[in-house]
Amino acid sequence: MAVLQIDDEGFHLDGKPFRIISGGLHYFRVHPDQWADRLHKARLMGLNTVETYVPWNLHQPRPDVFRLDGGLDLPAFLELAAAEGLHVLLRPGPYICGEWEGGGLPSWLLAEPEGQADSSTGIQLRTQDPRYLAAVDRYFEALMPAVLPYLSTRGGPILAIQAENEYGAFGDDTAHLRHIEGALLRCGADVPLFTCDQPADLEDGSLPGVLATANFGSGSARNLAALRALRPTGPLMCTEFWIGWFDRWGGRHVVRDPAQAARELDELLATGASVNFYMFHGGTNFGFTNGANDKHTYRPTVTSYDYDAPLDEAGDPTEKYTAFRDVIARYAPVPREGVPDRTKKIGALGTSLTECAPLLSNAPVLGSAVRSERPLTMEQLHQDFGFVLYETELRTAGAVLLEAPDVHDRAQFFLDGQPVGVLERERHEQTLTFYVPAAGAVLSVLVENQGRVNYGPALHDRKGLLGGVRIDGAELTGWTNRPLPLDSLDGLAYESPGQPVGPAFHRGTFDIDEPADTFLHLPGWTKGNAWINGFALGRYWSRGPQNSLYVPGPALRQGRNDIVVLELHAPPRSRTVELRDAPDLGPVEE
Numbered sequence: 244m245a246v247l248q249i250d251d252e253g254f255h256l257d258g259k260p261f262r263i264i265s266g267g268l269h270y271f272r273v274h275p276d277q278w279a280d281r282l283h284k285a286r287l288m289g290l291n292t293v294e295t296y297v298p299w300n301l302h303q304p305r306p307d308v309f310r311l312d313g314g315l316d317l318p319a320f321l322e323l324a325a326a327e328g329l330h331v332l333l334r335p336g337p338y339i340c341g342e343w344e345g346g347g348l349p350s351w352l353l354a355e356p357e358g359q360a361d362s363s364t365g366i367q368l369r370t371q372d373p374r375y376l377a378a379v380d381r382y383f384e385a386l387m388p389a390v391l392p393y394l395s396t397r398g399g400p401i402l403a404i405q406a407e408n409e410y411g412a413f414g415d416d417t418a419h420l421r422h423i424e425g426a427l428l429r430c431g432a433d434v435p436l437f438t439c440d441q442p443a444d445l446e447d448g449s450l451p452g453v454l455a456t457a458n459f460g461s462g463s464a465r466n467l468a469a470l471r472a473l474r475p476t477g478p479l480m481c482t483e484f485w486i487g488w489f490d491r492w493g494g495r496h497v498v499r500d501p502a503q504a505a506r507e508l509d510e511l512l513a514t515g516a517s518v519n520f521y522m523f524h525g526g527t528n529f530g531f532t533n534g535a536n537d538k539h540t541y542r543p544t545v546t547s548y549d550y551d552a553p554l555d556e557a558g559d560p561t562e563k564y565t566a567f568r569d570v571i572a573r574y575a576p577v578p579r580e581g582v583p584d585r586t587k588k589i590g591a592l593g594t595s596l597t598e599c600a601p602l603l604s605n606a607p608v609l610g611s612a613v614r615s616e617r618p619l620t621m622e623q624l625h626q627d628f629g630f631v632l633y634e635t636e637l638r639t640a641g642a643v644l645l646e647a648p649d650v651h652d653r654a655q656f657f658l659d660g661q662p663v664g665v666l667e668r669e670r671h672e673q674t675l676t677f678y679v680p681a682a683g684a685v686l687s688v689l690v691e692n693q694g695r696v697n698y699g700p701a702l703h704d705r706k707g708l709l710g711g712v713r714i715d716g717a718e719l720t721g722w723t724n725r726p727l728p729l730d731s732l733d734g735l736a737y738e739s740p741g742q743p744v745g746p747a748f749h750r751g752t753f754d755i756d757e758p759a760d761t762f763l764h765l766p767g768w769t770k771g772n773a774w775i776n777g778f779a780l781g782r783y784w785s786r787g788p789q790n791s792l793y794v795p796g797p798a799l800r801q802g803r804n805d806i807v808v809l810e811l812h813a814p815p816r817s818r819t820v821e822l823r824d825a826p827d828l829g830p831v832e833e
Contacts, residue, residue: 245257245395246395246396246434247261247330247395247402247403247434247435249435249454249477249478250477251476251477252476253477253478253479253515254478254517262515262516262517262574262575263291263292263330263332263402263480263517263518263519264289264290264291264292264512264517264518264571264574264575265290265291265292265293265294265330265332265517265518265519265520265523266285266288266290266292266293266294266519266520266522266523266524266553267293267294267295267483267519267520267521267522267523267524267525267552268281268282268285268293268294268295268522268523268524268526269295269296269341269522269525269526270295270314270317270320271296271298271301271314271315271532272525272526272527272528272529272548273314273524273526273527273558274314274795274797274798275313275314275316275319275320276795276797277558277795277796277797278319278320278323279323279326279327280558281524281554281558282323282324282327282329283327283583284524284554284558284560284564284583285327285329285523285524286327286328286329286578287568287578287580287582287583288523288553288560288564288567288568288571288577289567289568289571289572289575289576289577289578290329290523290571291329291330291575292329292330292331292332292402292519293324293329293330293331293332293523294331294332294333294334294482294519294521295320295331295332295333295334296334296335296336296339296341296343296347296408297317297333297334297335297336297339297347297386298336298339298343298347298532299335299336299337299339299347299348299349299382300343300344300345300347300348300349300350300627301315301532302315302317302382302385302386303349303382303385304349304351304627305351305625306351306378306381309385309386311389317389317390318389318390318392318393321390321393321399321400321401322393324400325393325399325400329400330395330400330401330402331393331400331401331402332401332402332403332404332405332482332519333390333401333403333404333405334404334405334408335383335386335390335404335405335427336348336407336408337379337382337383337407337423338368338369338407338408338410338413338702339408340408340409340534340697340698341534341697342489342528342533342534342544342548342697343528343532343533343534343697344528344531344532344533344534344627344628344694344695344697345534345695345696345697345702345704346534346695346696346697346698346702347697348368348702349378349627350621350622350626350627350695351622351625352366352368352375352378353365353366353620353622353703353704353705354620354622354623354625355620355622355623355705365703366378368702368703369407369410369413369414369419369702370414370416370419371416371418371419371422376422379422379423379426380426383426383427383429383430384430386430387427387430387431387432388430388431391430391431394431394432394433394434395434396433396434401434402434402435403434403435403436403437403454404427404432404434404435404436404437405436405437405438405439405482406420406423406424406427406436406437406438406450406453407419407420407423407438407448408439409439409440409441409444409448409458410438410440410447410448411440411441411443411444411445411446411447411448411449412440412441412444412448412698412699413699413700414447415446415447415448417450420438420448420450421450424436424450424453435454436453436454437453437454437455437456437480437482438450438453438454438455438456439455439456439457439458439482439483440455440456440457440458441457441458441459442457442459442465442466442469442470443469445457445469445470445473446473449473454477454478454480455470455473455474456470456480456481456482457469457470457480457481457482458481458482458483458484458485458521459481459483459484459485460484460485460486460499460507461507463481463507463510463511463514463516464510464514466481467479467481467511467514467516478516478517479514479515479516479517480516480517480518480519481511481516481517481518481519482519482521483519483521484507484508484511484518484519484520484521485521486499486504486508486520486521486522486550486551486552486553486563486567487499487504487522487525487549487550487551487552487563488550488551489525489544489545489548489550490544490545490547490549490788490789490828490829491536491542491543491544491545492542492543492544492545492693492784492786492787492789493542493669493786493787494542494788494832495788495829495830495831495832496788496789496828496829496830496831496832497551497831497832497833498551498831498832498833499551499563499833500833501561501562501563501566502566504563504566504567505563505566505567505569505570508567508570508571509570509573512570512571512573512574513574520552520553520567521550522548522550522552523552523553523554524552524553524554524558525547525548525549525550525552525556526548526556527546527547527548527556527780527781527793527795528544528545528546528547528548528781529546529778529779529780529781530628530772530779530780530781531627531628531629531692531694531729531772531779531781531782532628532694533545533546533693533694533781533782534694534695534696534697534698535652535693535694535695535696535697535704536696536697536698536699537696537699537701537704538699540669540671541652541668541669541693541696542669543652543669543693543694544694544697545782545788545789546780546781546782546783546789546792547781547789547792547793547826547828549826549828551563553567556793556826557586557588557760557762557793557826558586558760559585559586560582560583560585564582565582568582586759586760586796587759587760588759588760588761588762588824588825589755589759589760589761589799589822589824590761590822590823590824590825591822591823591824592753592755592761592821592822593819593820593821593822594751594752594753594806594819594820594821594822595751595817595818595819596749596750596751596806596807596808596814596818596819596820597739597750597751597818598737598738598739598749598750598751599737599738599739599740599743599747599748599749599750600735600736600737600738600747600748600750601743601744601745601746601747601748602689602727602745602746602747602748602809603632603657603660603687603689603745603746604736605734605735605736605748606632606725606727607725608733608734608735608736609725609727609729609732609734609735610632610725610726610727610728611725611726612723612724612725613723613724613725613726614721614722614723614724615722615724616720616721616722617711617718617720617722618633618688618707618708618711618712618722618724619631619707619722619724620705620706620707620709621690621692621705621706621707621726622705622706624724624726625726626726626728627728628692628728628729628730629691629692629726629727629728629729629730630689630690630691630692630727630729631689631690631692631706631707631724631725631726631727632687632688632689632690632724632725632727633687633688633689633690633707633708633722633723633724633725634685634686634687634688634722634723634725635685635686635712635719635720635721635722635723636683636684636685636686636721637658637679637682637683637684637685637686637714637719638682638683639679639682639714639715640679640680640681640682640684641678641679642676642677642678642679643676643677643678643679643714643715644674644675644676644714644715644716645664645674645675645676645677645712645713645714646673646674646712646713646714646716647666647673647674647675647688647708647710647711647712647713648673648710648711649708649709649710650666650667650668650672650673650690650708650709650710651668651690651692651704651705651706651707651708651709652667652668652669652690652691652692652693652694652706653665653666653667653668653669653690653691653693654666654667654688654689654690654691654708655688655689655745655746655811656675656677656686656687656688657686657687657688657689657745658677658679658684658685658686658687659684659685660685660687660744660745661744661745662744662745663675663677664677668693669693686712686719688708688712689746689811690706690707690708691811692706693782707724729772729779729809732748732774732777732807735748737750742813743813743814746771746809746810746811746812747809747810747814748807748808748809749807749808749809749810749814749818750805750806750807750808751805751806751818751820752803752804752805752806753803753804753806753822754802754803754804755799755801755802755804756801757801758796758797758799758800758801759796759799760793760794760795760796761794761796761799761822761823761824762791762792762793762794762822762823762824762825762826762827763775763780763791763792763794763806763820763821763822764790764791764820764821764822764823764827765783765790765791765792765808765820765821766815766819766821767814767815767816767817767819768783768785768808768810768814768815768820769784769785769810769811769812769813770782770783770784770785770786770810770811770812771783771808771809771810771811771812772808772809773792773806773807773808773809773820774806774807774808775794775798775799775804775805775806775807776798776799776800776804776805777805778795778798780792780793780794780798787829787830788828788829788830789827789828789829790827790828790829791823791826791827791828793826794822806820808820
């Protein structure tokens with residue numbers, strides 16, 4: 244493929260003027276067997292480029308481990324993009340935001356020795372802290388050898404690489420951006436680098452001599468003027484043209500009118516600027532990978548990353564796909580093939596989950612316990628996602644007041660296995676009262692990591708019982724800490740019970756003639772997670788707005804399929820779940 248050139252007049256490819264018309268497509272939010280389908284539909288909409296982040300936290304889950312397998316096979320994704328004739332904008336961070344867990348920063352950066360959980364003494368993220376810079380350098384040194392063969396300078400699809408991400412919204416340390424730039428260059432990046440920021444942050448987030456781009460969703464003339472004021476010559480580009488938005492638990496499903504979004508796109512392209520839709524196809528925060536925001540109140544993001552994008556969560560064209568394709572056709576060639584058809588879905592299939600494995604009694608097969616005086620954080624337990632089960636023995640009896648001043652993020656309390664209350668970070672809850680029948684009772688606390696903060700100053704988002712636990716003012720000591728990452732459910736002891744008390748795994752099966760996409764609906768269930776054939780679909784919560792989970796067809800198999808649901812409270816009497824041919828993303832907020 245040709246090499247992108249930048250001069251005072253704009254972008255050039257093969258010596259000819261070139262406009263980037265791109266869309267966000269994050270490989271790690273899409274089942275790898277569906278990458279080719281999504282890329283093909285990107286080209287059919289008229290895109291000549293796709294953009295993707297690279298999630299450091301998944302690729303390097305431990306300092307000495309680097310993964311490029313399965314759904315993290317970035318080289319395979321790049322090869323498919325090239326085969327489809329698409330260029331690529333690569334955004335490797337190290338920080339990516341993206342409503343992704345921790346903004347893509349690995350949780351091990353937050354680990355502290357036992358007894359130290361003060362963020363002021365730990366690694367200072369996105370700064371010149373030498374510990375952070377050393378970790379960033381090692382990340383790029385591990386990633387870039389896999390990327391280099393796919394740079395356009397070597398015949399590959401990657402036109403340009405982003406350095407950091409929206410840094411101007413976080414800080415103004417040019418030396419830090421220079422370090423990121425230098426690390427990429429030292430690792431062999433010889434395609435153009437670029438930064439992107441919201442218009443008000445352009446000066447703080449840009450680097451002299453490096454392409455600066457802007458992020459916005461409307462007001463193209465005004466926002467591009469701000470970019471032009473910073474850079475009097477050279478190409479204009481909107482790297483994140485927000486054509487939809489994400490949802491949070493307890494909110495409403497956010498959508499943007501297709502006609503209005505198409506008008507904004509027309510206005511942008513009429514200026515001659517390049518564009519990257521954020522998103523072309525949002526995909527899914529499978530498993531536990533969603534992020535969160537915390538602007539004085541913690542707000543976790545839902546499992547679906549549909550984003551009201553031109554391709555919906557299942558990869559089907561929406562009204563916005565057609566509207567954008569029509570606009571693009573006014574400014575660039577669009578393939579003659581028509582708009583792709585919607586794919587076949589499985590629907591009208593219900594099944595009862597007849598087997599049950601209580602979580603508390605099965606916890607020893609899910610994780611090994613570690614003893615400590617005070618509760619350890621998830622990061623001190625070398626754990627990225629899931630839950631931690633804390634247990635200690637109470638030395639008092641009678642009515643007690645329990646205080647847990649810093650729960651991250653949601654804690655369920657049990658006394659000798661019986662539920663006594665829930666505290667939520669989101670609701671600023673800290674206290675419970677309950678009755679202890681006798682000294683020696685076991686207090687169990689199941690803490691859920693609902694997603695590390697991905698934006699703003701609260702990135703040092705450790706998980707667990709950060710402030711300890713007090714009973715009637717006295718701090719509880721002598722804890723067992725059991726990490727429950729739930730990356731494997733092997734070894735659970737299922738039975739056919741009556742009504743379980745407390746969190747439990749519920750298992751059942753269903754049969755299909757042919758795998759296809761579908762949506763798991765859980766009417767009457769309260770909160771938890773779901774797996775099909777071991778594939779982690781994500782979280783569900785009756786709080787909404789999302790009321791279904793996307794099931795990618797490649798996760799299913801012909802014949803018998805297994806489904807497991809972890810319900811943290813109580814299942815409906817029927818313990819029935821349903822596969823339907825359409826999602827329920829909740830009531831709409833326009």
